[in-house]
Amino acid sequence: MREVFQQELAEVRERLVTIAELVAISIDHATQAFNNSDVSLAETVIADDHRIDEAAVNLDELAINILARQQPVARDLRVVVSALRISASLERMGDMSSHIAQLARYRFPDKVVPKGLRTTFSEMGRIDVEIANKLTELLRTEDVNLADEIRNQDDEIDDLHLSVFDKVLGETWKGGAVDTVDATLASRYHERFADHAVSIAKKVQYLATGDWVVPSVGAGN
Template sequence: MREVFQQELAEVQDRLAEIARLVAISIEKATRAFNKSDVTLAEEVIADDDKIDELTVQLDELAITILARQQPVARDLRIVVSALRISASLERMGDMSTHISQLARYRFPDKVIPKSLRPTFAEMGALDVKIANMLAELLTTEDMALAEAIRNEDDKVDALHLSVFDAVLGETWKGQAADTVDATLASRYHERFADHAVSIAKKVQYLGTGDWQQPAPADA
């Protein structure tokens, strides 16, 4: 029975890594669709989100079955409970990719963001893609250095997010009301995507080290 239980735990972790890889593909496509106003790619991301949702439901059902049948304790219990929370965050990351793609679809054939902000969103999207790929690797390898790297990249996303707000609220902003709304929403989606990745990284870090404390700043 113990061997079966360990196999089930390994399957939970494998499924998390699989969903994370799909999320990484989703955000990569979403950012391309957004930046290039590619409606075909946007529709692909929106359609593929059903697969991410389906896999998260299946994972949750497996985790609940393990809880009911195996009644795990200590670290094994933390793994299963954390898996439920991580799957929820991954599902939300997939939703953020979908929301970004929906903006591209709504504004097609125009681009969503005014020219002055496009470099900012290109950088923000590239950071989200980098974070998603690191997260997929973290869930596969449990390399704790990746957890720290994700948090550092999230700081860059946060700074860009704030710069978007500064731009749309500034006196030199020439965008229309729709431009302001689109820029604000898109920036928020990018920022929340990265935040969910940080949340997952913290859970993996806790499982690996038993330490839930905030890491020291890089320049401390």
């Protein structure tokens, strides 16, 4: 029975990595669609979001089944409970990717944001893709150095997010109401994507080291 239990725990970890890989693909395609006004790629991201949702539901069912049958304790219990919470965050990250793609689809053939903000969003997208790839590797290896890198890159996203608001609220902003709404929404989606990654990274770091990282004052929720 113990061997079966360990196999089930290994499957939980493998499924988390698989979901993270799907999320990394999703945000990569979503940012490409957003920055290049690629409606075909945007449609692909939106259509594929159900794969992330289904994988998260299936993982949750496995984890709940393990809790009911195996009644794990100590670290094994933390692993299973953390898996439930991590899968929820990964599912939300997939939603953020889908929301970014939806903006690209709605504004096609135009680009979502005016020229003055495109460099900023290109950089936000690049960092989010890097975060997603590092998160996948973190879940695969539990290399806590990656958790630190993810938090540092989240700070970069936060700074870019604030710069978008400074831009659209500034006196030189020439965008219309739709441009303002789209820019602020897109920026928020990018920022929340990174926030969920940080939340997952903290949980993995806790499982690996036993130390819980307390967020700094002013950190995103």
